[in-house]
Amino acid sequence: MLDRVVIQMTLWVLWLVRQFISIDRRTYLLLSAGALQPLLAHIGMLRAHAVYLKLRIAARHTTSFLKPKDTWTAMAGNFRGYRS
Numbered sequence: 001m002l003d004r005v006v007i008q009m010t011l012w013v014l015w016l017v018r019q020f021i022s023i024d025r026r027t028y029l030l031l032s033a034g035a036l037q038p039l040l041a042h043i044g045m046l047r048a049h050a051v052y053l054k055l056r057i058a059a060r061h062t063t064s065f066l067k068p069k070d071t072w073t074a075m076a077g078n079f080r081g082y083r084s
Contacts, residue, residue: 004053011050014043 022028031040 004050004057007046007050007053011043011047 021031030036
């Protein structure tokens with residue numbers, strides 16, 4: 001949980017920096033510099049990890065829907081009057 005909060009705060013600060021840089025097109029052009037590409041790749045991985053953490057929490061609430069006995073074919077078989 002703490003990991004998720006720290007990542008969200010970091011991404012928010014980076015978003016503010018990006019908004020500040022994007023005021024001027026020439027300054028925003030600096031983001032395409034080769035030296036910054038590893039940093040931007042790391043920020044992208046950080047964003048992907050934040051999405052993973054968010055989905056992992058959301059998946060806890062849907063586990064009851066994903067039981068093997070509740071598959072679509074089993075439900076369709078029971079609906080037709082015979083067991084699968």
